[in-house]
Amino acid sequence: MTPAIDAHVRLDTHPTHPSAVQAVLTGSQAHVAVMALEAADWSAAATNVLVLARIDHEEPYWAADAAKHLIAEGITVEITPRLQEAIDEEWTWANYPMPWCTRSEIRAVSNQAQKIHDDIRHGQLLIHAHAHDGHTTIAVGTYLHPSGKSVYLHGEDHLRQIADIFDSPAKALLAFEKAHSAEMHPGPAPLTDTDAPPSKRAPSATSPQPSPNPSALSRRPSPSTWPIPATTTRSSTPSSKRTASSKSGAPGTTTPLSPTTNRSPCASSSTTTPGPVTRSGPSPRTKHRSATACGT
Template sequence: MPYAPADAHVRFTLHPDHHPAVIATTSRPTSDAARSHLHDLGFRSTGPTTMVLARIDREEPYYTAKAAEQLRQYGFTTEIDPALQEEIDTEWTWANYPMPWCTRDEIREVGAEAQRIHDDIAAGRLIIHLHADGGQNTVAVGSYATGVRRHVHLHSENHLRQETDIAFDTEAEAIAEFHRLYSVAVRPGPAPLTDLEQAVRQLLAGKPPATTEQTSAPAAEPPVAEPGEHEAFLAALFDKERQWEKYRPFDETTIASHESLTVRAEFDHEARHRTDVAWTIAEYDGPVGERLWQATLTAGTPVPLIRAILQYLDAPPLVSAGHPDDVLHDAAWHPASHPARTTWAAPDRTIVFESTPHAVADRWLLYGGEDLDRAAWTIRLSAGVPHTLLAQLANTAADLLPSPTRPTPRPLPTPIPQFLAAAPAQGARSR
């Protein structure tokens, strides 16, 4: 008996409440067959015509593309929303990834293994007996219901969770070794779910990914530069101030050189995507000296932050402005300490200031959005950047917030040159 034709249509879109999870909407007579294939590929049903793909390794766009390709091979019709297609086409990387030697494919393999462990725990195939804070990460001991490696130790969490290289013959042996390694830090049962794990499980259950308190108000969007704002600001820089000289060695690049010959700003006119570096700014120890520090700013960076950096370089404050932490504390930002870094999040979570004391290239990060890996824009500053400039940036970032109740930050004694008054954001450049 011949098979029925694969008459089903599947439309893939980004989840509106949990980026980058994906919703698949099915229609037409054989949609049940399409849903069966989607289930095998990791999608879970949330309604009669909808399924969701939510992963802890944040690779939903990648696996959606593979799912769409397989469905097309089976004869089903697929449609991918343009916003999701952009995510599929963007090769992003995890920030501060602890295994920098891994290739992108190897990172996906690590994430896929972490996803498998997460799914086994969620489905009850892997029972966690104990957990502990191992200093750098969370560790645990558990037993599989079936399989060769039945009693194992786990380390880390979310997209980095892995099994250790040693498997144990009995549960008692695995638990005894765990107690020996972690002593008084051992706690019963599994560790509390991370925020990401909670969101993923709620999505797969067809529930909103946030708590009741979090859903009482819509999530705020980070401030982002509109198309043409950077171009207008650059034009105003050369039109209104003679201390900056313009060079355009290539059609897509403009260089602004300060008359001191110790400061250089490079602007890429072709930068469009949120991950594209639009500005590279550096300060040098004399006209032919070594570079002191460097900053890179992506295409969506709000103009006031660019202005703050160039303003500082044109007229540095004569008096120390203190530490950026002081500014953020006065602005009621939320601090959080991690093993290798410290972060300050704006009250509405739309901007984050991060310090990684042991890093060289990206010692300081300022970005828009809660998640660096999906940030709307990013400013990266190397070691050597003056704390007075960081304080100026922190103050400017706090001023970007719309809340009128934000405490007034400590004033910074930085003169403001007239040429850096806000430039009108009019007319994007066309090429």
């Protein structure tokens, strides 16, 4: 049996930032829990106070995952009722451009996008140039660690993916310039509202503002989504309005850099499932029951 550690972690929804999770630590060995949470990409907000803020609004899921690991280490964890409600809620993006993905596949796509976001934010991935392909932002960059590869990035926020890999920055830039010379700009693209730190995010119609109503604190905003480049005909037309998604749509038009570029990260599914119901309110997202394709 794992010996108990004198540390108590209280997990709750963040008081001002929708979907973010806050951890308050107490106990003579609270530093042990601090190190464990920082290793899981939680950020220190104050002494023994950490925050988990992600671009994919999956904080409740990853907070539950962190709680399991802390408990396994012998640390006491308390999860507030409103955070538990957010953890238990089944939801998915309205108008998701890859509607054939299961809920777990959607989470895997956004987790990869989160890693790219963190690599850029921590200076591990240097962006050389960016462009807009008519649908979304594309970019080319290089990982700065030894033997780091150069990558072609497609998409924004929770949909950003590595679409191609190159052996050198020169090869990556030449290919990028050949495909997007007319729209190419040096350096990284301007931050989206989701990319920006919470304190610098501008209010928007799709991002609910802080509310004194506790039930509103766990609501997740739905930033704009865009179609990924693909040869399949199942990508959807970008729209700022979040409504029920459809499995039909116009094909993407982005020019691939190589024959193997722009493959969908999700496996195609031929199973027909009931259409999702769009939930009304300040956080327009789609809620699923466990029987739907996006249920886990």
